[in-house]
Amino acid sequence: MADKLTSFLLAALTRAAAEPLGLPLHATKAEPGLFPPAAAAKPAALKGVSEGYFQVVRTDVKGKQARDLYAATDHGLKFLLDHASPKQVLEDLVRTLEERRAEVGELLATAARMAASLDGLAAVVSGVLPRVESCSLPSPLGGEGGKCCSNPSPPSNWANSSSPAWATGGRPSGCRGTARCPSCSAA
DSSP, rough: OOOHHEEEEEEHHHHHHHHHTEEEEBBBBOOOOOOSSGGGHHHHHHHHHHTEEEEEEEEHHHHEEEEEEEEEEEEHHHHHHHHHHHHHHHHHHHHHHHHHHHHHHHHHHHHHHHHHHHHHHHHHHHHHHHHHOOOOOOTTTTTSOOSSSOSSHHHGGGGGOHHHHHHHHHHTTTSSSOOOHHHHHHH
């Protein structure tokens, strides 16, 4: 039993050394933890906490549930190095470091693609904005006619017009509102 406890403790301390920001004490199906969810690992987790090998470094709140995240203490790291091969511990840490470096590289590449996409979108917006600003629809209350339709000014009798477009939308007949007009496409 002591060997099994020690092997659980050493494996958890190795994981904790690689996760200084902390992990939950027990893993779940959806999330890693210091100890596996097996019943056999629970006594090792209790011993690790009671012996001071692990300490709560922060509390994480997900939804309505709060959970403590644990990291290895100096006492726990000393226990790990006293009972495991320092070379093996170093190899595990270097492997984790390489994995994290690759993850950071992927995140940076994703961020660069997102930044390029934002730059492209901004360029499109800056090209469209002047056209939108220069392309106004006529006001049904009169005034200057719009530039984006084939009938640039409202009829003088727009309120009495039989045209359904003027009666419902305030646009002159022939203006589709969304269609590109000659004055907009020439810009």
